[in-house]
Amino acid sequence: MSKRIDVKDLNVYYGNFLAVEGVSINIAARSVTAFIGPSGCGKSTFLRTLNRMHEVLPGARVEGQVLLDGDDLYGSGVDPVAVRSHVGMVFQRPNPFPTMSIRDNVLAGVKLNGGRLSKSDAQEVVESSLKGANLWNEVKDRLDKPGSGLSGGQQQRLCIARAIAVKPDVILMDEPCSALDPISTLAVEDLINELKERYTVVIVTHNMQQAARVSDKTAFFNIAGTGKPGKLIEYADTTTIFNNPKEKATEDYVSGRFG
Amino acid sequence: MTRTVHETARATKGRDLTATETKTPESPGRLRALSSRQGAAGDKVFSGAALAAGAIILVVLVAVAVFLVVQAMPALLAPQSQIANGEGFWPYIFPLVVGTIIAAAIALLIATPISIGVALFISHYAPRRLSQILGYIIDLLAAIPSVIFGAWGISFLAPALVPGYTWLSSALGWIPIFAGPPSATGKTLLTASIVLAVMVIPIITSVCREIFLQTPKLHEEAALALGATRWEMIRMAVLPFARPGIISAVMLGLGRALGETMAVALVLSSGPLIASLLQSGNQTIAAEIALNFPEASGLSLNTLIAAGLVLFIVTLAVNLLARWVISRHKEFSGAN
Structure with missing residues (x-):
C-alpha cells in the first residue's frame, strides 16, 4: 500500500516567480514526516507538488523530479488526476461536501475511481474508512445526516476517512489541526500515529510540539526574505531537529528565537 | 414575494437588536456609553431605511394585487354570455x-x-x-x-x-x-x-x-x-x-x-x-x-x-x- 517518496532538485514556480528552490528529500514509506517553517516559506506549496495540487493555480509549474516508488509524478503522459488518487490530501480547514451525507462523503472518492459499488461493498468501505479515522462510533447512527452537521474535529476526521477510502499510497496533510480545538487536535494526532502503520504521511504544521509529537522525521524550510524562494534548510530525525540541529537557523526556529 | 418577507424580517430583527441594547437595565455607565456612540444612531437610521425598503415592496405588491382583483371582478361576476363574445x-x-x-x-x-x-x-x-x-x-x-x-x-x-x-x-x-x-x-x-x-x-x-x-x-x-x-x-x-x-x-x-x-x-x-x-x-x-x-x-x-x-x-x-x-x-x- 504505502510508498516512498524521493524528490530530486525540485523548483516550484508561480509564473516567473520562483517560490521554492532546489528541494531534495527522501521520505520513507510508513513514516510520518513533518514540514515546519515560518509562514510563506513554501512548505505548503512544496507539499502540494507531491500530488500536483499546485496545478490548480494558473501559472504554477515545477522543475525536477518527484518519484513515488520510482515512478516520476511529472513524467510525460502522467495524468494529475491519477496522481491524486494515489496521493490523498487533507486540508487546513475541514471541507466535507456540504450537500452530501456522511456516508456519501466517505464514498465520494471511491465512486470516482472505482465506478460503481455494490451496496454491501459500499457499506464495508464506509465502515472500515470511518473506523480507520476513529470516527465510526461517533457517527454510525447518523450516516445519512449531512457531514456539515459534525463538529470541526469530527469533520476533519471525516475528511481523513474520505481520503483513506480511496486507498491511497500517501496522505498529505496541510496544517490539519490549525482550525481545531486541543481535544480534537489530540484525536487527529492519535489518528496520524495509527495511519503510519499503513500509509506514508506527510504533514505541514505550524505547531512545533505537534511536529515533535507525531513525526519520525522533520524537515525545516526557511526563506531568506520576502520575494526570495523558500528552501529546505535541514531534514533529519525529529529528535535531532529539536534537540541537536546542525543549522543555526533551525535551532533559532525550534527554540523560538525566530520570527 | 419571499424576498420581501426576508427583507422585512431582517429589518425588524435589526430594530429588535437596537431595542434590547438600549433597554438592558443592569447596563452600567460603560455599556450605556457604548450604545450612545455615534454608531448607534447610524444603526437606527439604517434599520429604518431597510424596513422602509422592505415595506415599499410589500405595498407595491399589495397595490398591484388589489388593482388586479378589483378591476377583474366585473369580468368574473358578469353573466358569462357577455364575456369574450359569449364564450x-x-x-x-x-x-x-x-x-x-x-x-x-x-x-x-x-x-x-x-x-x-x-x-x-x-x-x-x-x-x-x-x-x-x-x-x-x-x-x-x-x-x-x-x-x-x-x-x-x-x-x-x-x-x-x-x-x-x-x-x-x-x-x-x-x-x-x-x-x-x-x-x-x-x-x-x-x-x-x-x-x-x-x-x-x-x-x-x-x-x-x-x-x-x-x-x-x-x-x-x-x-x-x-x-x-x-x-x-x-x-x-x-x-x-x-x-x-x-x-x-x-x-x-x-x-x-x-x-x-x-x-x-x-x-x-x-x-x-x-x-x-x-x-x-x-x-x-x-x-x-x-x-x-x-x-x-x-x-x-x-x-x-x-x-x-x-x-x-x-x-x-x-x-x-x-x-x-x-x-x-x-x-x-x-x-x-
Whole structure:
C-alpha cells in the first residue's frame, strides 16, 4: 500500500516567480514526516507538488523530479488526476461536501475511481474508512445526516476517512489541526500515529510540539526574505531537529528565537 | 414575494437588536456609553431605511394585487354570455394559460441546459481573458430590448426555421406536437419559444455564472484531491453548491418567459389552442393582453385585466413551488 517518496532538485514556480528552490528529500514509506517553517516559506506549496495540487493555480509549474516508488509524478503522459488518487490530501480547514451525507462523503472518492459499488461493498468501505479515522462510533447512527452537521474535529476526521477510502499510497496533510480545538487536535494526532502503520504521511504544521509529537522525521524550510524562494534548510530525525540541529537557523526556529 | 418577507424580517430583527441594547437595565455607565456612540444612531437610521425598503415592496405588491382583483371582478361576476363574445371567461382564459405555460416551458427546456453549459464554460473552463469577454457579451445580450428580439424572430428566425419544421413534421408528424402541415411563415409557438429561450439565456447564464464562481475553493480542492477530473469536480462540488442558485436563476428566466409580451406578440401568429407546435395557433396571456388592450373598453377591459390576474397567480404559484423545492433540501444546503 504505502510508498516512498524521493524528490530530486525540485523548483516550484508561480509564473516567473520562483517560490521554492532546489528541494531534495527522501521520505520513507510508513513514516510520518513533518514540514515546519515560518509562514510563506513554501512548505505548503512544496507539499502540494507531491500530488500536483499546485496545478490548480494558473501559472504554477515545477522543475525536477518527484518519484513515488520510482515512478516520476511529472513524467510525460502522467495524468494529475491519477496522481491524486494515489496521493490523498487533507486540508487546513475541514471541507466535507456540504450537500452530501456522511456516508456519501466517505464514498465520494471511491465512486470516482472505482465506478460503481455494490451496496454491501459500499457499506464495508464506509465502515472500515470511518473506523480507520476513529470516527465510526461517533457517527454510525447518523450516516445519512449531512457531514456539515459534525463538529470541526469530527469533520476533519471525516475528511481523513474520505481520503483513506480511496486507498491511497500517501496522505498529505496541510496544517490539519490549525482550525481545531486541543481535544480534537489530540484525536487527529492519535489518528496520524495509527495511519503510519499503513500509509506514508506527510504533514505541514505550524505547531512545533505537534511536529515533535507525531513525526519520525522533520524537515525545516526557511526563506531568506520576502520575494526570495523558500528552501529546505535541514531534514533529519525529529529528535535531532529539536534537540541537536546542525543549522543555526533551525535551532533559532525550534527554540523560538525566530520570527 | 419571499424576498420581501426576508427583507422585512431582517429589518425588524435589526430594530429588535437596537431595542434590547438600549433597554438592558443592569447596563452600567460603560455599556450605556457604548450604545450612545455615534454608531448607534447610524444603526437606527439604517434599520429604518431597510424596513422602509422592505415595506415599499410589500405595498407595491399589495397595490398591484388589489388593482388586479378589483378591476377583474366585473369580468368574473358578469353573466358569462357577455364575456369574450359569449364564450365565457374560463373557456376564454384556459387556452391562454396553457399556451403561456407551454411556451415558457419549452423556452426553459431549451435555455436551461445551454445557460448552465455557457456559465460553466465561463466560470471553470475558459481562459480568464476569454471568460471576461464572454461575460460582457452575455450581459450585453441581457440588455437588448425585447422588441428587437421580436423583430429578429419574425424577420430572420421564423423563415429560417421553416425547412426544419417541414422536415420535423414529415419525420415525426405522428407525434401530435409535430403534426403537419407546418406553417409556411414559421410564425408558430415553437418559434416564439425559441425566441423566448434566446431572451432568457443571458439572464440564467449570468446568475449561474456568479453562483458557480462563488463555489468555495475548499470544496473544489477537496474533489480534485480525491482524484476527480474537472467534470467530476463540477458534479461533486460546483453543481450541488449552486443548485438553489440555479433554481432561482431558472425562476428569474421563467418570470421573464411567462410575462414576455412584445416578442411573442410579434413572432406568434396566434389562434385557438392546438396541440401542434409547428402550425400557427395558440396564444399567451401577455401577448393577448397587449394585442387587445388598445381597443378594449368596459367589460372586455375587465376581462383582459382578469387575464392579467391569472398570469400573476400562475407566476406566483411557480415561484412558491420553486421556493418549496429549494427548502426541501435545506439540511444539505451547506448553510449550516
